Amino acid sequence: MKFFDTHAHCDDERYEKEYEGGTHKLIKDCFDTNISYIVNIGTSVENSQKSVELASMYPNMYASCGIHPSEVFYKDCDEAISQIEELLKNEKAVALGEIGLDYHYENVPRDLQMIYFKKQMALAERLNIPVIIHDRDAHGDCLEVVKEFPKVKGIFHSFSGSSEMAKELVKLGWYISFSGTVTFKNARVPKEACKVVPSDRLLIETDAPYLAPTPYRGTLNKSSYVELTATEIAFLRETTVDEIARITEENAKRIFRIK
Numbered sequence: 122m123k124f125f126d127t128h129a130h131c132d133d134e135r136y137e138k139e140y141e142g143g144t145h146k147l148i149k150d151c152f153d154t155n156i157s158y159i160v161n162i163g164t165s166v167e168n169s170q171k172s173v174e175l176a177s178m179y180p181n182m183y184a185s186c187g188i189h190p191s192e193v194f195y196k197d198c199d200e201a202i203s204q205i206e207e208l209l210k211n212e213k214a215v216a217l218g219e220i221g222l223d224y225h226y227e228n229v230p231r232d233l234q235m236i237y238f239k240k241q242m243a244l245a246e247r248l249n250i251p252v253i254i255h256d257r258d259a260h261g262d263c264l265e266v267v268k269e270f271p272k273v274k275g276i277f278h279s280f281s282g283s284s285e286m287a288k289e290l291v292k293l294g295w296y297i298s299f300s301g302t303v304t305f306k307n308a309r310v311p312k313e314a315c316k317v318v319p320s321d322r323l324l325i326e327t328d329a330p331y332l333a334p335t336p337y338r339g340t341l342n343k344s345s346y347v348e349l350t351a352t353e354i355a356f357l358r359e360t361t362v363d364e365i366a367r368i369t370e371e372n373a374k375r376i377f378r379i380k
């Protein structure tokens with residue numbers, strides 16, 4: 122049984138330093154064991170370039186390109202976003218992201234995050250490409266922006282909102298992706314939310330190297346661990362892991378337009 126990890130940062134330098142054999146060994150190990158596809162996520166112009174380069178080396182790896190809310194410090198916002206647009210022309214680029222709002226840390230001005238978020242949503246609308254949303258402690262504002270761009274669809278990644286929010290996003294045409302946080306013992310909110318997402322809108326991811334699932338919490342995460350997230354979701358939804366693997370791969374291929 123193989124799984125589609127819709128959100129990983131395989132180019133993270135921690136793999137080169139901490140994974141035996143380095144980045145390429147890690148990716149090979151994941152594809153050789155239990156992973157069918159990986160979407161490698163960009164977080165800045167430079168990192169999106171890396172993401173596209175890495176994806177071009179593996180037939181089943183795709184890339185997203187975008188500017189993360191914690192990476193919005195460019196001198197010229199429009200210039201940075203036009204570079205993202207250029208990168209999205211690559212044949213392995215399947216989504217614009219990750220973009221959004223992060224109110225967890227106070228070090229990035231919220232109005233600056235908002236400017237980058239809205240300009241990238243406008244770009245997604247113009248290019249007719251799906252987006253990947255990073256929403257940390259900013260549920261209300263993210264929902265508002267999404268509603269401002271009704272033609273743009275995509276994924277709320279590592280979903281941490283309520284069941285009500287999940288239902289509302291589904292109604293608006295969005296997909297909901299769950300990460301290792303759903304396996305954490307006290308994660309009541311995502312556990313409840315994952316039960317209400319319809320089968321045709323559910324996705325799984327690792328956000329590796331971050332957010333390793335139980336029992337690896339706090340260690341270096343990798344795409345292969347997405348199976349633990351799928352297992353927990355199967356338990357919560359009272360279905361089989363096979364079924365979760367099958368529907369989440371089908372959904373990922375649909376939203377990313379992978380044939």
Ligand SMILES: [Zn+2]
Pocket residue numbers: 128130162219328
């Ligand atoms: Zn991420």
